[in-house]
Amino acid sequence: MDLDQLQHDLGIRMNDPLLLLQAVTHRSYINEHPNDEAVDYERLEFLGDAVIGIITARMLFHRFPDLDEGELTRIRSALVRTEALAEIARSIRLGEYLRMGRGEVRNGGRERDTILCRAFEAVVGAVYVDLGMDAAEAVVTPRLSALQHRVLQEALDKDPRSRLQELTQAELDIAPAYKVLKSTGPDHDRTYMVEVALNGHRLATGSGHTIRTASHAAAANALRLFQVGGRSVRDFAEPAD
Structure with missing residues (x-):
């Protein structure tokens, strides 16, 4: 699989492209290719979830100095919810790059919010492992910022x-x-x-x-x-x- 375009869209160049390949590999692909040495994205997803949380918290802390802890937490939760991260994944056409089983593809896996969200978290985890926090922040922050106004308004509307x-x-x-x-x-x-x-x-x-x-x-x-x-x-x- 050629992931050069994905790297270009993310604005990165991986030292270890296999990490990015792992980040786009769904468990269903492993199940259908038992002889393949591929590894699914779940460990990277775990790490990427934490990295995105740190990046988002730091971004909101500096941008909204007058908000209290509860308000910052509510906005962060809105920004990193499954639907928001899936929207970011769609903006970089991440679903097109996912390696998954044929059954999962037939069931609409490439467009499912939960899968897209987890894959994006895994991509961020891979970038963090390979290139460090600054590179991960460069991937996450501008894309969260693009959602920020709408998500912030939605969060306020619930208050x-x-x-x-x-x-x-x-x-x-x-x-x-x-x-x-x-x-x-x-x-x-x-x-x-x-x-x-x-x-x-x-x-x-x-x-x-x-x-x-x-x-x-x-x-x-x-x-x-x-x-x-x-x-x-x-x-x-x-x-x-």
């Missing part, structure tokens, strides 16, 4: 605090305010109650084991007030007395 703020700013050009009402329980298992208010009017409260989760719960309850409770944001246009 009730972000959705509530978008709603109130669109209607009244003001943001909700959050306040911790009380905390209970021992230090190792504390529960917080948080209020979310608009223009001084209490919209809802929420509880959680961190202030952040309690705030999200309060925002989710406020959204339900507007979505199914029959209230309008404009009901709170006038400041509370």
